[in-house]
Amino acid sequence: MRRAHVVLVPGLVLLQFCAGVVLAESLEQSDPLAWLERIARAARQLNYSGTFVYQHGDQVETSRITHYFDRTGEYEKLETLDGPKREIIRNNNEILTYDGEHRVVKREKRTPRRNFPALLPDQLASLTENYNLRKGEHERIAGYDAQALILQPRDGFRYGHKLWAEVTTGLLLKARMIDENDHVVEQFVFTQLIIGSGVTRDSTRPSFATGDWRREPAGPDSSEPGDTGWTVKSQPVGFKKVMEMKRFKTGAQSPVAHLVYSDGLAAVSVFIEPLPTKRKFQEGLTHQGAVNIYTRPLPDQLVTVLGEAPAVTVMQMANSVSFKGQ
Amino acid sequence: MEKISELMDGELASDQCSMHIRRLSKDPQLARRWDHYHLIRDVLRAEAGTRVDLVAAVSARLQAEPTILAPRRGLQTLIARVALPAAAAVAGVVVGGWLSAPSSQPGRADLAKLTSPAAITAAAPKVAAVVPVAAQANGQVTEYILAHQEFSPTSAMHGAASYVRTLSFKDADSTQ
Numbered sequence: 001m002r003r004a005h006v007v008l009v010p011g012l013v014l015l016q017f018c019a020g021v022v023l024a025e026s027l028e029q030s031d032p033l034a035w036l037e038r039i040a041r042a043a044r045q046l047n048y049s050g051t052f053v054y055q056h057g058d059q060v061e062t063s064r065i066t067h068y069f070d071r072t073g074e075y076e077k078l079e080t081l082d083g084p085k086r087e088i089i090r091n092n093n094e095i096l097t098y099d100g101e102h103r104v105v106k107r108e109k110r111t112p113r114r115n116f117p118a119l120l121p122d123q124l125a126s127l128t129e130n131y132n133l134r135k136g137e138h139e140r141i142a143g144y145d146a147q148a149l150i151l152q153p154r155d156g157f158r159y160g161h162k163l164w165a166e167v168t169t170g171l172l173l174k175a176r177m178i179d180e181n182d183h184v185v186e187q188f189v190f191t192q193l194i195i196g197s198g199v200t201r202d203s204t205r206p207s208f209a210t211g212d213w214r215r216e217p218a219g220p221d222s223s224e225p226g227d228t229g230w231t232v233k234s235q236p237v238g239f240k241k242v243m244e245m246k247r248f249k250t251g252a253q254s255p256v257a258h259l260v261y262s263d264g265l266a267a268v269s270v271f272i273e274p275l276p277t278k279r280k281f282q283e284g285l286t287h288q289g290a291v292n293i294y295t296r297p298l299p300d301q302l303v304t305v306l307g308e309a310p311a312v313t314v315m316q317m318a319n320s321v322s323f324k325g326q
Numbered sequence: 327m328e329k330i331s332e333l334m335d336g337e338l339a340s341d342q343c344s345m346h347i348r349r350l351s352k353d354p355q356l357a358r359r360w361d362h363y364h365l366i367r368d369v370l371r372a373e374a375g376t377r378v379d380l381v382a383a384v385s386a387r388l389q390a391e392p393t394i395l396a397p398r399r400g401l402q403t404l405i406a407r408v409a410l411p412a413a414a415a416v417a418g419v420v421v422g423g424w425l426s427a428p429s430s431q432p433g434r435a436d437l438a439k440l441t442s443p444a445a446i447t448a449a450a451p452k453v454a455a456v457v458p459v460a461a462q463a464n465g466q467v468t469e470y471i472l473a474h475q476e477f478s479p480t481s482a483m484h485g486a487a488s489y490v491r492t493l494s495f496k497d498a499d500s501t502q
Contacts, residue, residue, distance in 0.1 A: 036483065043485030054490045061494060065486050076486040080493050088489040095472060097492070108469065110476055123479055163483065172483055188487045243477050260477040267478035271470050279466060289491040291471055304470055308480050 032133045032149050033124055038170030039163065045069050046171055049203060050142065050193030051081070056186045056289040066203045075204040089206050098208050105208075106216040123242070127264025130154055130238040131161075139164060141173040142190040151265060156180050157236035157313045158266050159290065169195055177290045179310065186290035186308075223247045228257035229326035230272050236313050238263040261307075261317065268307030268317055275302050285311055294318040468492045 049066040062081040067074070073092040080086045085100035097106040127133070136148030146164040153160050164174040174189040225245045232241075239261040246255035257272040275297060286293045292314045293306040298321075305318040332338050338346065350356050471492050475481040481488040 040479070040482045043483060052487060054487070054494070056491075056494070059494075061490070063487075063490050063493070067486055076489075078486050078489045078493065080490075086493045088486070088493055090486065090489075097468075108472060110473070127479075161480070172485070172487075175484055175487075188484060188490070247473065258473065260474070262477070262479060265479050267474065267480065269470065269474035269477070271473075281466070286467075288467070288471060289494060291474075291491055293467055293470075304467070306467070306470060306474055308478065 032135050033128070035135070035147065035149055035165055035170070036124065036127075036133075036163075039165050039172050042165075042170035043067075043172060044074060046169055046195060047197075047199035048171060048193060048195045049199045050190045052188055052190045054186075054188055054289075055184070062191075066199060068199055068201050068204050070201070075201060077204040077206075079207065085207075087206055087208070089204065091204075096206070098206055098210070100208060103210075103213045104216060105210050105213050109222070123262060123264045125264070126238065126240060126262075127151075130158060130263040131265060136162070138167075142193045144173055144193065144195075146173050153180075155237065156310065157238065158263055158309055159185055161265065166195070171195060177308065217250060223258070224255075227326060228259065228272070229323055230257045230259060230270070231322055231324050232259065232261065232270060232317050233320040233322050235261050235268075235317050235320070239268060239313075239317075242267070266307060266309045266313075268305060268309055268314060270317060270321060271304040271306075272301050272321065273304075275300050285315065287311075296321075 047068050049064070051062060051064050054061045054063060061083070064077075064079050064081055066077045068076075074090065075092075076088075076090040078088045087098040087100070089096045089098070093110050095108045095110055097108070099105070131154060132150075132152040134150050134152075136150050139146050139148060141164055145167045147167055149163045149165065151161040151163070160178040160180075162176045162178065163172060165171065166173050171193075172188075173193070174187070176187045177185040179185050223245045225243070228244055228246055240263075241259060242262045243258075243260040245258050247258050248255045254274045257270075259270040261268045261270070281295055281297075281302060283295050283297060286295070290308045291306055292309065292311045293304065294311070294314045296303045296305075296318045303318055303321045305314050305321070307314055350360055472489075475488045478488075
């Protein structure tokens, strides 16, 4: 921001200096961008297991996470260590949610991830348009040396991020989302972590014997990329549509339209489904951690917009959802 | 955006002031934002009645808003135009309520009807707590969050840690 003032001061003498500033800035930025790619790659390809603390609002929760990767794919396990025992297991394109309290296991299929790389090159380009990106200090987290990265939003339509990546592998050790008033919206931090050896495929298997549990095959059975007929007319500046698809559910007559908009870092999803007649829904603004959710009924449809973005962003998108026809 | 609020608050040096005023006069989008900031500030200071006719402005804005064209069961092309005058009337009531009690804080939904998002962000009144998702509505929303996270670059960096949001057992956080 400060640098921008200098650039705008008129005077020929300053031109040369300005060119220097611009060059320095682009060099400075390419490096943190490479860090972001390393972080995304590390999250998918490393074997690791550890305990982390998740903080949102005034709540603090502890969970254990295990990630295993080999030629056959990705396996993940997340288990809560506080409160009722719950687990999420991911085996490539299948997500299983185990609710130990209610003895329910829910299975969901997801779109194969390989069709959608973690960070697309043009996403990284739009990221620098929407955030000021710079490297921060070195810090020690969970016994590892970490490089801090600061992503400062250029306006109020997105949160600020601070990321701490392990220096040699790029694995994210700590992540913090900050609102415009510098309040922490959400934070993850590892307190104990093993990277590499010692993590096995078996450590990503569920801890429950689920013989007599209720099974819910709910969730989209398949999805099909393509035009849904729906659009968001005035999304906040910097958000571009990155995905559009129809999600099909067992037993449901009409598919759910799913549109994803991203500014390179944050994403906002728009879901449009026929107005439910049996299921209850909560109208208006809600949230789960840093994910704001805005639900808005149309005469015959229900629009649900959610994303790790400020309420204003999610609401503006929900309020400009419109049907353009197919 | 930040500069505009500094300019409004008289926090900029004089050479910067004139530079930003030049920018304002050239850029209609910035100029509109400048108007919004003043409107928000005035409303917060309960001065709005003396300056603008908010109800008329809101009605005009609503008229200008794109009509929602949504497919309807059996009536594919019905235009929801009838809703507009009603919405304007409701907005009028909301404005009245808001102005008569400027010290009370409007909910996010009300504020969004009246002002541009940029203005909300800039004025940043401490809005009412966001309601956490109620248990009964949770199932569908959880499914949507999981579906969403597949495509979020932030989640790509967080890895499986993103799932914690859908496992979080305390839904009762009162503030953000």
